[in-house]
Amino acid sequence: MDKPLKEMGMRQANRTSVLIVLMAAILALGGMAIAKSGFYLGKHEGDTLHMVEIVSRMAAGQLPHIDFMTPIGALAFAPIALFKANGFGIGMSVLWAQVLMALAFVLPTFWVAISRFPRLLAAPYGFVVMVLILALVHGEAESGVSISMHYNRWAWAAAYVAIPAALFVPQFARNSLFDGIIIGLMLSVMAMIKVTYFVAFAPVIVVALLMTGQLRAFGIAILTGLGVVAILTAGMGIGFWLAYVADLQTVAGSANRAAPGLPLASILAAPAYEGGTIAAIAGVIFLRRAGANAAGMGLLLLIPGFIYVTYQNFGNDPQWLLLMAFILLAHRPDQGDERATITGIALMSIAFATPSFLNLAYSPFRHFNADVERFTPLISGTPDNADLYTLTARAIRVDATVALDTEGQPYAKWQDQSGRDAPVSFKGETFGNCALDSGITAYFTDVSSDLTEVGYQGAKLFTADLLNSFWLYGEFEPLTGGAPWYYGGLSGFADAEYLLVPLCPLSVEARELILTEITETGADTTLTEVRRTPLYVLFEKG
Structure with missing residues (x-):
């Protein structure tokens, strides 16, 4: 001792x-x-x-x-x-x-x-x-x-x-x-x-x-x-x-x-x-x-x-x-x-x-010492979240990473040699390789507003992405058993009424893992496309 x-x-x-x-x-x-x-x-x-x-x-x-x-x-x-x-x-x-x-x-x-x-x-x-x-x-x-x-x-x-x-x-x-x-x-x-x-x-x-x-x-x-x-x-x-x-x-x-x-x-x-x-x-x-x-x-x-x-x-x-x-x-x-x-x-x-x-x-x-003039609320339109700010340039300036060596892109001839995984096909469609680098407030605000304008307020959305946070930005319902961050599996999918697939998500990897698992479980056969915009595709569960 x-x-x-x-x-x-x-x-x-x-x-x-x-x-x-x-x-x-x-x-x-x-x-x-x-x-x-x-x-x-x-x-x-x-x-x-x-x-x-x-x-x-x-x-x-x-x-x-x-x-x-x-x-x-x-x-x-x-x-x-x-x-x-x-x-x-x-x-x-x-x-x-x-x-x-x-x-x-x-x-x-x-x-x-x-x-x-x-x-x-x-x-x-x-x-x-x-x-x-x-x-x-x-x-x-x-x-x-x-x-x-x-x-x-x-x-x-x-x-x-x-x-x-x-x-x-x-x-x-x-x-x-x-x-x-x-x-x-x-x-x-x-x-x-x-x-x-x-x-x-x-x-x-x-x-x-x-x-x-x-x-x-x-x-x-x-x-x-x-x-x-x-x-x-x-x-x-x-x-x-x-x-x-x-x-x-x-x-x-x-x-x-x-x-x-x-x-x-x-x-x-x-x-x-x-x-x-x-x-x-x-x-x-x-x-x-x-x-x-x-x-x-x-x-x-x-x-x-x-x-x-x-x-x-x-x-x-x-x-x-x-x-x-x-x-x-x-x-x-x-x-x-x-x-x-x-x-x-x-x-x-x-x-x-x-x-x-x-x-x-x-x-x-x-x-x-932060200059408050450079900041904007991270979560727009919700008074109880209004004291949480992020840099305006990061919140609403939308930048993305896009793969240019995939099908339909100018460097597609290099795809086979690039080592990039083959894109996932979901319900006969291959989604582009695009991921948001910034603009998270713009992303959630715009998609939530669009869904609300066409009558989907109150819906239970399962998002094929890293985050499922639309209910913080609009009048949607959080999913029972849902995961605030995607860790794998389909937590909350059973409670969802709709599947939302972003065309340029926060994480391409998360989107592809989710869509693959939905396909492997056969749940894709119960999904019907009900809305398509430049931002997302919405499927209704049958």
């Missing part, structure tokens, strides 16, 4: 200073975001519509997995839905929900900071956790403000709390009850936000608790987790868990969303990631040499989980690098070559993480 760090000559953090840092971060980052009185996006409008649909359904009393399909856990959207259900606009609901989550994390973050980290690390550790929760971009170095994948940030924050609580020997304060409750709650948060994190880190946390001799905390963590499950089951029923698992299985077998980024081999060894992987392996070696056996073994066991979560998240941003730096710095010996080497490895990890972290930390200030 590793020695408590106070036996290595490190001093306890000033508790007041840590608490001040946590509250100051919430006041500065959360306050700066709220002060804008609206949410101004710079990118990822499609992901935002996905979020808005889920939040709107939950605010109306629907349950994820039961009433609609999503592999993302209910806690990822429940705080936002709470504010929307109480009269807030969707934009301010997002911003206030981030503050609420940060406040909920104050006590567990404070406890882990003062009980696990020495004086010089406790406050920076707490600040990083708050930044993960309150940022207005998912990470990477691209500066555009976005709420996309906010749940990944929140789940990383839970991991940043649970992993040190389990892996570090309690140093400056001991309370197995607090430790167990915090670890159990953080694991529950991961499971109820994005189960990928739970699968990746729960086994390591269990092993870490045993390695560090925290047996009582281990037992309390299990009881806490079981208590959360019991409470949720009492409120939503056993069917909620079965439906959650079914949604996860759908995504695991999806042809387009099982892994939304680079191949696993690239996350291990591509130039952008290889430095972090090498630093992690070196950290394990030198922690073990320095006598920090539990920390070294724990870091070794964490590496596969770090890589797996990075692989599963869009953008493949290695948010684990700062956590590894905290693990290394907290377990340096007082002196000797190992101290200098471990410090060097930690600084390498910090350097690799700096572009993404600075982007996260500065994003609320960038959002506050």
